[in-house]
Amino acid sequence: MNILVCISKAPDTTSKITFTDGNTKFNEDGVQFIVNPYDEWYALVRGLELKETLGGKVTIISVGGADYEPILRKALAIGADEAVRIDANPTDSNQVAAELANYAKANNFDLVLLGKETINYNGSQVGGMMAAMMDVAYVSNASKLDVAGTTASIEREKQGGTEVLEAQLPCVISAAKGMAEQRIPNMRGIMAARSKPLNVVAASGATALTETVSYTLPDAKGAVKLIDPENVAELVNLLHNEAKVI
Amino acid sequence: MNVLVFADSFNGSAVKAAHEAASYGAKIANGGNTSIVTYGEISESSLNELASYGITNILHANVINDMDPARLAKLVEAAANETGAEVVIFSHDYTGKSVAPMLAARMKAGLVTGVIDYPSTDGSFTVKKAVFSGKAFAEVKFNTEKKVISLLPNSVGKTKVEASANVTVFNPDLGASSVTIKEFKAKGGEGILLTEAELVVSAGRGLKGPENWGMIEELAKELGAGTACSRPVSDIGWRPHHEHVGQTGIAIRPNLYIAVGISGAIQHLAGVNGSKVIVVINTDSDAPFFKAADYGIVGDAFSVVPKLIEAVKEFKAAQA
Numbered sequence: 001m002n003i004l005v006c007i008s009k010a011p012d013t014t015s016k017i018t019f020t021d022g023n024t025k026f027n028e029d030g031v032q033f034i035v036n037p038y039d040e041w042y043a044l045v046r047g048l049e050l051k052e053t054l055g056g057k058v059t060i061i062s063v064g065g066a067d068y069e070p071i072l073r074k075a076l077a078i079g080a081d082e083a084v085r086i087d088a089n090p091t092d093s094n095q096v097a098a099e100l101a102n103y104a105k106a107n108n109f110d111l112v113l114l115g116k117e118t119i120n121y122n123g124s125q126v127g128g129m130m131a132a133m134m135d136v137a138y139v140s141n142a143s144k145l146d147v148a149g150t151t152a153s154i155e156r157e158k159q160g161g162t163e164v165l166e167a168q169l170p171c172v173i174s175a176a177k178g179m180a181e182q183r184i185p186n187m188r189g190i191m192a193a194r195s196k197p198l199n200v201v202a203a204s205g206a207t208a209l210t211e212t213v214s215y216t217l218p219d220a221k222g223a224v225k226l227i228d229p230e231n232v233a234e235l236v237n238l239l240h241n242e243a244k245v246i
Numbered sequence: 247m248n249v250l251v252f253a254d255s256f257n258g259s260a261v262k263a264a265h266e267a268a269s270y271g272a273k274i275a276n277g278g279n280t281s282i283v284t285y286g287e288i289s290e291s292s293l294n295e296l297a298s299y300g301i302t303n304i305l306h307a308n309v310i311n312d313m314d315p316a317r318l319a320k321l322v323e324a325a326a327n328e329t330g331a332e333v334v335i336f337s338h339d340y341t342g343k344s345v346a347p348m349l350a351a352r353m354k355a356g357l358v359t360g361v362i363d364y365p366s367t368d369g370s371f372t373v374k375k376a377v378f379s380g381k382a383f384a385e386v387k388f389n390t391e392k393k394v395i396s397l398l399p400n401s402v403g404k405t406k407v408e409a410s411a412n413v414t415v416f417n418p419d420l421g422a423s424s425v426t427i428k429e430f431k432a433k434g435g436e437g438i439l440l441t442e443a444e445l446v447v448s449a450g451r452g453l454k455g456p457e458n459w460g461m462i463e464e465l466a467k468e469l470g471a472g473t474a475c476s477r478p479v480s481d482i483g484w485r486p487h488h489e490h491v492g493q494t495g496i497a498i499r500p501n502l503y504i505a506v507g508i509s510g511a512i513q514h515l516a517g518v519n520g521s522k523v524i525v526v527i528n529t530d531s532d533a534p535f536f537k538a539a540d541y542g543i544v545g546d547a548f549s550v551v552p553k554l555i556e557a558v559k560e561f562k563a564a565q566a
Contacts, residue, residue: 128347137424229545
């Protein structure tokens with residue numbers, strides 16, 4: 001089975017978020033970048049598990065500049081067979097999805113996996129866009145995935161419960177918690193990753209349809225108002241009269 | 247301008263978030279037509295309630311009921327063409343997250359998801375969304391004539407107006423479903439859907455064991471709140487996974503979030519920092535959650551929560 005896993009890079013969860021250039025650019029100074037956790041822990045690891053039982057190949061792919069390569073090497077160290085970097089500096093999801101879909105269509109993948117969202121833009125956009133551009137089925141937020149023949153069996157969380165469904169390959173599936181467990185790369189994997197192929201391909205020239213014009217930080221939270229544990233009725237009073245939430 | 251709102255349905259009614267999306271759509275239309283497209287089994291009273299937010303037309307695809315995002319995207323595209331919509335609104339919930347990106351790709355429209363406020367239409371069409379797991383906001387400008395927006399639930403509220411809508415059965419040819427639904431396992435128990443709850447009571451490891459959740463459920467019931475939990479608690483199986491809020495669980499933005507015995511790790515905060523008011527109850531006065539809280543009680547949950555339940559009961563009795 002020929003599996004494509006889309007990888008995004010994201011600032012580590014504990015990063016301090018600040019902006020530069022008049023609040024128009026994310027300040028990358030001192031920020032540690034990681035593989036977006038949903039792409040890594042769930043999509044990539046489940047892709048590797050499927051390859052281990054069914055045979056085939058796992059290719060990872062990103063749309064980005066040379067700064068993406070350490071992230072791709074890390075994903076290779078976890079066990080992907082080869083990496084592709086589409087050389088572009090995309091500014092919105094449409095541009096990313098169009099580049100990825102273009103590559104996926106040209107290279108006949110059976111299954112495209114990616115995380116349900118990135119932790120920096122929280123958009124949940126690229127998977128659905130890719131599926132529409134490739135004209136294949138899309139299942140989002142999957143917490144379980146198995147493949148037999150050309151049928152993918154999936155469980156996904158949705159409004160009010162869990163849906164059990166099937167889709168025919170090729171398809172695009174976005175991964176949520178539950179699909180797999182995080183794998184920590186070992187020394188052998190890290191060494192092997194250095195010699196695995198990382199192919200840089202030219203972008204097809206897809207364009208962005210939206211642009212981020214500025215960022216703002218939330219207003220600083222005022223100090224917490226502490227309430228005497230012997231007088232919890234005061235909390236109810238404050239929630240009703242001051243915060244007006246009950 | 248003409249606006250189209252997608253309303254998801256569940257158990258015979260439009261979901262709660264769809265009401266807010268309808269009200270949001272009518273405000274944006276600003277005198278233009280606001281239409282709704284919905285699907286599946288949905289009662290007449292639910293359709294009438296949707297209409298009351300200032301809706302002109304409701305297009306109802308009553309022959310499809312499975313949530314295949316590819317077909318729903320085709321349905322919404324057909325409805326957008328039918329109504330001449332320039333802007334299409336979704337709720338940023340499970341269904342919206344699946345369908346909106348497919349629709350945007352089909353329509354070659356710009357898409358901004360997780361929007362938290364009304365657009366600014368002064369010169370350009372710009373919307374505000376939360377980014378970096380709630381640690382910042384971005385202003386995003388559309389460069390396309392057609393625009394798709396998904397609205398983060400509980401962001402702008404809703405306003406009813408005197409209105410009634412024309413309801414039209416709308417079943418364009420959508421082709422075969424690209425997925426086969428085998429089974430739907432409804433979440434057990436009564437209670438309020440966490441993603442729709444305006445008030446949420448949540449608890450963590452400080453509760454010491456699953457047998458102690460009775461008081462959390464009772465407090466939630468008295469308040470009319472949903473229940474949630476921290477990641478460690480769902481990982482060790484004290485509570486079901488669907489209650490897990492935080493970075494890898496679900497993100498919520500209720501009006502009130504009460505956290506009991508949760509230290510407030512940054513990954514947990516990422517799922518709840520959009521809450522309007524946060525109350526933290528913890529024995530440890532150094533728990534990081536207090537820094538993100540509006541109100542706090544440094545005390546033992548086993549003594550504070552029962553007192554809080556009594557205080558809420560007294561408050562309700564006084565209000566009645």
